[in-house]
Amino acid sequence: MEGSPEINRQEPMPDAFSIRPLRPSDASAYRDLRLEALQSNPEAFGSSYEEEAPLPLETIEARIPTSNPNAIFGAFAGDVLVGMAGFAVYDRLKARHKGVMWGVYVKPEWRKQRVGKALVRRVIDHASRHVIMLEAAVGLANESARRTYHGLGFRPYGIERKAIRIGDVFHDEELLSMDLPQPTGA
Ligand SMILES: CC(C)(COP(=O)(O)OP(=O)(O)OC[C@H]1O[C@@H](n2cnc3c(N)ncnc32)[C@H](O)[C@@H]1OP(=O)(O)O)[C@@H](O)C(=O)NCCC(=O)NCCS
Structure with a gap:
């Protein structure tokens, strides 16, 4: 798909939660939510x-980016972390125009309240300042995530068969990307 993504930037964010980049001091809450995500939706x-449960807290803390462009955004209800979404730019010189959204998760009791959309929208806004292409991958059977991503402008460009293996079961993933406007000054 060519041109600007169909991003609805007008939708107001509910007052019930706010979104900000995680800081190293959020490491403990981040680890708890991340392990919950990995356990409940493998x-x-x-x-x-x-792989992640045995890691010491210092390792988790070191994985929280502290400077642009990489970031993990957290959705907070008060001071409780209820959702998150990561963004990373590819390292290689010829791939630095591309970024990937990863690790999107919302606590079950907070779902269907626009937290997921707000997190993804925040990643898109952030990504558009750093890259011209944003990628993501989503389970083909994951209706809620596919609906969230498609609704914010991601478009499928392929399917990775057997992308994930859990025991004897394989899961296909839909590969998504989104063109972003050229960042100012890039
Ligand atoms: C995917 C996920 C992040 C969505 O979070 P959320 O806060 O519930 O999403 P929102 O409330 O912002 O809803 C976004 C869209 O998805 C739709 N949606 C949400 N849950 C849905 C469900 N169970 N089935 C179908 N559609 C659903 C909403 O209706 C909304 O679409 P709309 O704007 O057209 O009405 C959340 O379900 C989740 O954490 N799932 C488990 C982890 C996961 O799958 N992560 C994605 C990895 S790629």
């Missing part, structure tokens, strides 16, 4: 509970 993430 098919939705490339990483696994088994």
Whole structure:
């Protein structure tokens, strides 16, 4: 798909939560939410509970980006972390015009209240200041995430068959991308 993404930037964010980048001091809350995500929805993430649960808190803290462009955005209800979404730019010189959204998760009791959309929208806004292409991958069977991503302008460009293996079960993923306007000064 060519041209600007169909992003609805006008939709107001509910007052019930706010979104900000995570800081190293959020490491403990981030680890709890991340492990909850990996345990409850293993098919939705490339990483696994088994790999991340044993990691010391310092390792988790070191994974929280502290400077642009990479970031993990958290949705907070008061001071409780209820959702998150990550953004990373590819390292290689010839791929630095592309970024990827990763690790999108909203606590079950906060779902269907626009938290997911607000997080993804925040990643898109942030990404548009740093890259011209944003990518994501989503389980083909994951209706709620596909609906969220498609609704904000991501378009499918392929399917990775057997992208995720959990035990003897394989899960296909839909590969998504979104063109973003050229960042100012790029
Ligand atoms: C995917 C996820 C982040 C969506 O979060 P959310 O806060 O419930 O999403 P929102 O309330 O912002 O809803 C976004 C859209 O998805 C739709 N949606 C939400 N849950 C849905 C469901 N269970 N089935 C179908 N559509 C659903 C909403 O109706 C809305 O679409 P609309 O604007 O056209 O009405 C959340 O369900 C989640 O954390 N799932 C488990 C982890 C996961 O799958 N992560 C994605 C990895 S790629």
